[in-house]
Amino acid sequence: MTASTPGSEVFYDLELLQKSLRALASRIDLPVTFGGLATRDGAPLTSFVGTLGQSIHGLVIEPTQGLGGRALAERKPVTATHYRQATSITHRYDREVTAEGIVSLLAVPIVVDGTVRAVIYGGQRTPTQFGDTVLHGALRVASDLAWEYSVHDEVERRLAALESEGGLPGQRIADPIERQDRRALFAELREIGRKIDDPKLALRLERASQGLRQRKATTSSDSPPLAPRELDVLAQVALGKQNARIARQLGLTESTVKSYLSSAMRKLEAESRYEAVVAARRAGLIP
Numbered sequence: 457m458t459a460s461t462p463g464s465e466v467f468y469d470l471e472l473l474q475k476s477l478r479a480l481a482s483r484i485d486l487p488v489t490f491g492g493l494a495t496r497d498g499a500p501l502t503s504f505v506g507t508l509g510q511s512i513h514g515l516v517i518e519p520t521q522g523l524g525g526r527a528l529a530e531r532k533p534v535t536a537t538h539y540r541q542a543t544s545i546t547h548r549y550d551r552e553v554t555a556e557g558i559v560s561l562l563a564v565p566i567v568v569d570g571t572v573r574a575v576i577y578g579g580q581r582t583p584t585q586f587g588d589t590v591l592h593g594a595l596r597v598a599s600d601l602a603w604e605y606s607v608h609d610e611v612e613r614r615l616a617a618l619e620s621e622g623g624l625p626g627q628r629i630a631d632p633i634e635r636q637d638r639r640a641l642f643a644e645l646r647e648i649g650r651k652i653d654d655p656k657l658a659l660r661l662e663r664a665s666q667g668l669r670q671r672k673a674t675t676s677s678d679s680p681p682l683a684p685r686e687l688d689v690l691a692q693v694a695l696g697k698q699n700a701r702i703a704r705q706l707g708l709t710e711s712t713v714k715s716y717l718s719s720a721m722r723k724l725e726a727e728s729r730y731e732a733v734v735a736a737r738r739a740g741l742i743p
Contacts, residue, residue: 468608468696469493470503473574476601477505480578484593488558491576492517494565499528499575511555517575522549524575527563531572533595535562535586560584562591564598568605576601600698607729608696638743643691646684647705682741686720689713691742694733 470493477489488506492499498518507513517524523545527534536542539553539561553561558579566574578594649662682690685706692702699717703710717729724739726732736742 466493469574469605472601472604472608473576474503474505476576476597477503479600480576480594480597481505483597484578484590486578487581488556488579489577490579491574493574494528494572499524508556511552512549515549515552517549521546522553523561524563524577527565527575528572531565531567533562533564533591533598535591536560537583537585557581560586562586562594564594566598566602566605568602568609573602573605604696604698604701607693607698639691639694642743643688643695646688646691680723680725680739682720682723682736683716686716686723687736687741689716690720690732690736693717693729694737694742 473491473493477491480486480489486506488504488508490501490504490507490512492501492503498516498521501512501515501517504513517528519525519529523534523536523539523542525548526545534545536545537560539558540547540550556579559582560580562578564576564578565572566576576594576598578590646662685708688706689702692705697705699710699713702708703713706713708716717732720736721727721729721732724732724735726735733742
């Protein structure tokens with residue numbers, strides 16, 4: 457099992473996974489949800505909502521084995537109304553599943569760019585035929601998680617490429633944990649600054665957030681000016697967040713977030729949200 461450190465890529469992936477499991481449990485009213493990030497050898501179960509004991513905690517789901525293993529291997533959702541009697545799966549994990557009291561189970565792989573990134577499960581402790589409503593809800597949660605992973609991956613890829621090509625003047629931050637921490641701290645400082653009534657303290661927070669930016673070697677007067685809210689939205693995009701989550705984070709409507717993002721993209725002459733982040737970093741507007 458891969459250890460995770462706050463601010464690391466694995467930690468970020470696990471946070472998103474846990475959030476998705478909570479969404480799966482609440483939207484579809486599933487009493488138990490769990491999952492794990494996919495590795496070369498399978499998917500260690502690391503994240504849980506509603507489990508009664510420890511029987512499945514840390515269990516490594518191998519490809520083709522059990523319900524989740526089949527979902528991993530075939531890259532498609534798999535369900536079992538009566539898990540113990542299911543004939544379409546192996547029963548390698550029957551003891552652990554039974555100990556948790558799970559009778560009916562569904563497993564959905566999270567596929568990003570053709571690669572399985574994780575697998576999520578939803579279970580019932582009574583025999584349940586998973587209908588279209590449940591399946592569509594589970595697929596929506598899986599799709600949202602895959603989207604968040606893909607956005608984060610693309611931002612990371614482009615920023616890493618920019619840094620390796622020398623496109624970021626000033627100090628280069630090679631450590632991905634430090635890069636992620638710096639971005640998160642920048643966004644957090646700006647968010648706290650919005651909520652502070654004391655103007656002096658708000659100014660100190662603003663200056664602290666500015667100190668986290670990657671400065672140009674010389675001060676440039678041609679950097680496109682972004683409104684504070686445009687900068688706030690871009691800072692959240694740089695953390696791989698989607699519009700709905702940014703809206704909740706900043707206390708805005710999703711349409712307002714889209715408007716600020718579109719405005720920032722226009723000023724930065726960017727054709728996508730990813731290009732906007734890269735351009736903003738190149739201009740020293742965000743870390």
